Amino acid sequence: MIPWQHLDTAQVPGDGDGDALRLMRRGTEYSIMTGGIELMNSRLSGSEEAMATLAFERVGARSKARVLIGGLGMGFTLRAALSAFGDDARIVVAELVPGVIAWARGPLGALYGNSLSDPRATIHEGDVGALIGAGEAAWDAILLDVDNGPGGLSRKENDGLYSPAGLADAKRALRPGGLLEVWSSTRNTAFTNRLKRAGYAVEEVGVRAHKGRGARHVIWLATRP
Numbered sequence: 566m567i568p569w570q571h572l573d574t575a576q577v578p579g580d581g582d583g584d585a586l587r588l589m590r591r592g593t594e595y596s597i598m599t600g601g602i603e604l605m606n607s608r609l610s611g612s613e614e615a616m617a618t619l620a621f622e623r624v625g626a627r628s629k630a631r632v633l634i635g636g637l638g639m640g641f642t643l644r645a646a647l648s649a650f651g652d653d654a655r656i657v658v659a660e661l662v663p664g665v666i667a668w669a670r671g672p673l674g675a676l677y678g679n680s681l682s683d684p685r686a687t688i689h690e691g692d693v694g695a696l697i698g699a700g701e702a703a704w705d706a707i708l709l710d711v712d713n714g715p716g717g718l719s720r721k722e723n724d725g726l727y728s729p730a731g732l733a734d735a736k737r738a739l740r741p742g743g744l745l746e747v748w749s750s751t752r753n754t755a756f757t758n759r760l761k762r763a764g765y766a767v768e769e770v771g772v773r774a775h776k777g778r779g780a781r782h783v784i785w786l787a788t789r790p
Contacts, residue, residue, distance in 0.1 A: 569589045570590045571588075575662050575665060594606065595673060609780075611772060612772040613639075613641035613645070614642065614644075615772045617645035617646035618645060623786070625654075629655070631655050632650065632656045632706045633658075633704045635693030635708065635709040636660065637688065640669055643677075644676075659692065660690060660691075666688060693711065694726055698738070702741070703738055706744040706745075707745050709748065714748055714749025742789065744788055744789075745789070746786055751782075752783050763787075765789065768786040768787075770783070
C-alpha cells in the first residue's frame with residue numbers, strides 16, 4: 566500500500582495550543598487531519614456537494630442569490646454551488662485558516678478546477694461568524710461546514726456558531742425565507758431542538774459521504790420564516 570505523505574501543516578489562528586491542520590497525500594488521494602482525526606478526504610465529497618444542491622433547490626430561483634459558505638475545506642461545496650447557481654449569483658466562502666486557502670491555490674488546485682477564478686466566487690480570509698454578525702437580511706443561504714458540525718472537534722470557538730446567540734445572528738443575517746444549512750458528521754437531537762427554539766422551520770436530511778455510499782452524515786435545513 567502507498568504510504569501517506571505529510572505535505573504541509575497549517576496553524577489555526579488564535580489556537581496556538583490546539584492541534585494544527587495537516588495536509589496528507591497518498592497517491593492521488595488527499596486528507597486534512599487534526600491530531601489523529603480526519604476532517605475531510607478527497608475521495609469523500611458527496612455530503613459536501615449535497616449542501617450546495619440542497620440550497621439551490623430551495624433558494625436557487627431567486628434573482629441575484631447571495632450564498633455564504635463557512636469553511637473552504639477541499640472546495641467541494643464551492644464547486645457544486647458554482648455548478649448549480651446561475652450567472653447572477655454571488656458566492657462568498659469564509660475560511661479562517663490561511664494555510665487552507667494556500668492549499669487550494671497550491672497542492673489541491675486540481676480539486677478546485679476553475680472555481681477560484683470564477684467571477685461569482687469570493688474567498689474571504691476570516692471568521693464566518695464575523696460575516697454573519699455584520700449582515701442583516703444579507704444572505705439567501707448560509708452553509709456551515711465548520712469543524713465537523715455542532716459537536717466541534719478542533720476549535721472550541723466554533724461552538725459559538727451553533728449556540729442560541731449564533732443561530733439568532735444567522736437568522737438576522739438571512740433574508741425572509743432564507744436558508745441556514747449545517748453539516749455534521751453525526752446526528753444531534755439537542756441541536757435540532759435548538760434550531761426549532763430559535764424559530765427556524767427545520768428539516769434533517771441524511772446524506773452519504775460518497776454519492777450514495779459510505780458513512781451517513783447529517784445536514785440540517787433551517788428556514789427563516
